[in-house]
Amino acid sequence: MPDLIVRGARWKQQEVDLLIRRGKVLELTPYEKSGTPAKNARVIDAKGLTLLPSLIDAHTHMREPGQEWKEDIASGLDAAVHGGFGTVLCMANTDPVNDNASVTELMLEQASRSWPKGPRLAPIGALTKGLAGQELAPMEELARAGCVAFSNDGVPIASTELFRRAMEYASDLGMVVIDHCEDPFLGKGGSMNESPVSGRLGLKGQPWAAETIQIARDIELARYLNIPVHIAHVSTRQSVELLAWAKDKGAPVTAETCPHYLVLDESSVEGYNTRAKVNPPLRTPDDSAALLQALRDGVIDILATDHAPHAAHEKEVEFDHAPFGISGLDTALSVTWGLVASGDLDLDTFLRAWCYGPASIFNIAANTFEPGSPADFVLFDPDATWTVSAETMHSKSANTPLLGRTLSGRVVSHFIGGKKIV
Missing domain, CATH: 2.30.40.10 (Urease, subunit C, domain 1)
Known part of the structure; x- marks a missing residue:
């Protein structure tokens, strides 16, 4: 009974x-x-x-250890559970970096202490030591400690050879590499989308090519090695076109975008609104339309918040000096359910994007409402x-446009x- x-x-x-x-x-x-x-x-x-299954967020920043004034694991999981998320994957850009078992174990212990009955925290291990892009992190040690994937997060790896070895090592462990795709030279110093808007505001822009060049590299490595790679926070129409081509060729590539790229665009930066400063940057309305269509078509597999909390005083500075990031765990479900209500997304796509897709990519249990x-x-x-x-x-942080x-x-x-x- x-x-x-x-x-x-x-x-x-x-x-x-x-x-x-x-x-x-x-x-x-x-x-x-x-x-x-x-x-x-x-x-x-x-x-x-x-009735909805608990959602899975494949891309968050919990900030603990080391930056608890922005967020800690207890407050981040509070936002997650009230936002509908039963499992959250958290990136390795903590202080110290999550590049060894002791940091992973600390994060899991803090989650268990603050929310013993859930939601669940699933750490993502650093791909390289210190996120420095020079030497691989001890990936097997991190996997044993409880990491579910690997990423260098917002510090792109310039060395294609090193990135290849990382993909191979992760594959041997049955795990996936998540890549923040940004050419480290072309995108350097850009604080918003490169466009007439950035020119008018006098801000250095980041071109769409900074994202697509790195995505093209990852696609070709995935095809050559026949090893999966997951592309984080896709933001441009041109990236969608590359991903569609890759999937047509059978490349083992998956991708995510975020709610803010679907419902906001570069106009949110008007007035030098630092709450709209995010990396990759908000793009054009045409990019938003292309991303939404790609999500419907399955070219983009999942949604993720890229929850990146910052304290209010950190955003209340000149635009160029403000940190990148938008808080998303509290708002993501409401924002994307609005797309379901308007008919822009169907329910099956919503469920795939927020639950069954990330469960499949990262080997996480999900509620299908089937017995058991x-x-x-x-x-x-x-x-x-x-x-x-x-x-x-x-x-803890309300840095959202x-x-x-x-x-x-x-x-x-x-x-x-x-x-x-x-």
């Missing part, structure tokens, strides 16, 4: 009852056809709420409205392993 019954939630255009036993999905049945619940079963009335699936799920109110502010966000905007859709409750976390 079930321990928990969630009654009347909406799942893919129908009302359903979700039956949970011992932290696993027992059955998903049409509403009120699950029979009379046992006396010891807990029943939750979910009429009017949407982990009972990790969200009850979501698509009609609830909220205004983005430091007070309504759970992250969405501040002041009213969004639709809010997590009502989140269950991990059948247990209510929030």
Whole structure:
């Protein structure tokens, strides 16, 4: 008999009852056809709420250890669970860098201490020691300690030979390399998209070619070696065209983009708005349209937040001196659900992008609502409205150009392993 019954939630255009036993999905049945619940079963009335599997974010920055004034693991996971995310992968650009087992173990210990019942933290190990791009990190040690992938994150590796060896070593461990694709010379010093807007504002721009040159390199290595590579935060139409070509050729390449590249563009930088400063930069409306179509077509496999929190005082400086990054864990679900509500994304694409795609790429368990699936799920109110502010966000940092905007859709409750976390 079930321990928990969630009654009347909406799942893919129908009302359903979700039956949970011992932290696993027992059955998903049409509403009120699950029979009379046992006396010891807990029943939750979910009429009017949407049922979603817990989402997976493949690209975040938790900032701990070393930069806890921006974010720490406890606050980052708080933002994640309230944002609908049951698992978050976190990059290695901590201080010290996550390039050895002791740092990985510390991160996992902090996650377990602050959120013992979930959400889950999945560290991404550094690809090179100190992210310096000179010598491979001890990747096997990192994998044993609990890392689920490897990346040099925002420090592109200039050496193609070193990057090749990294891909080969990761493949031997059954893991994937994530690459921030930016030519380290062509893109150097650019603080926004190179365009007439950057010229008018007097800001050094980063051309789209800085991204595509590195993506082209990674595609050819993946084809030559027949080893997977994952491309982080794609931002341009030209990158989409390369990825479409690669997939047509059968290259083992996957890619992500972020909600801010779909719904914002370079005009957000007007007025020297440092909250809109991100790397890669916000591009043109045409790029946003191309990315959205690529997501629908499967050329872009998944969505990720690239949650990059910074303290308010760090962004309140001249544009050139402000750090790159947008906080995204609190807002991502509402923003992308808005695309579902408007018909720009269908629900299956949304679920693939936020759950089943990252689960497949990074070998993470996900809730398919089939019997035996982990009972990790969200009850979501698509009609609830909220205004983005430091007070309504759970992250320590509110560095987002969405501040002041009213969004639709809010997590009502989140269950991990059948247990209510929030």
